[in-house]
Amino acid sequence: MISAVISKLPFINKDETINFYNTIGFQLDADYGQYLIFSLEQAELHFFSHSNLNPKQSDFMIYLRVNVEIEKLYNKLIESGISIHPNGKLEKKPWNQIEFSIIDPNGTLLTFGQFV
Incomplete structure (x- = not known):
């Protein structure tokens, strides 16, 4: 019945978002x-x-589950100049996920997670 769930998020400045x-x-x-x-x-x-x-x-947020080595993604984003959220450093969570978070230019929190 449902084939996909697609988030709709706000943007302020189109060029910055792109x-x-x-x-x-x-x-x-x-x-x-x-x-x-x-x-x-x-x-x-x-x-x-x-x-x-x-x-x-x-208050916009999205959780992105990844199927790649999350440490490599984390380092790639840092190398690309993306700032990690101050409270979103890469760490293992009690719910058996390894996660980190960034914020887009519109204030949307993006959390990346991988099953441990």
């Missing part, structure tokens, strides 16, 4: 001006324009 998601490995598939669609392997993210969003007050 640059950020390209840097972390997503490909821009469609740009409809006020609506963007990105993909990476089987993952797809949609974005809508929200010019009044204050990124410091954003």
Whole structure:
């Protein structure tokens, strides 16, 4: 019945959002001006324009499960100039996940996790 769940997230500045998601490995598939669609392997993210969003007050979050060595991804993002969230350093969690978090230019928290 349901074939996919796709997150719809806000963007403030289109160019900054495109640059950020390209840097972390997503490909821009469609740009409809006020609506963007990105993909990476089987993952797809949609974005809508929200010019009044204050990124410091954003409550948007997404969890991205990965099937690659999370330590390599973590280091790759750091090498690409992506800042790790101050409370989101790479660590093993009590729920048997290894996780880390970053924040996009729109204030959306992206947590990457891998089963231990």
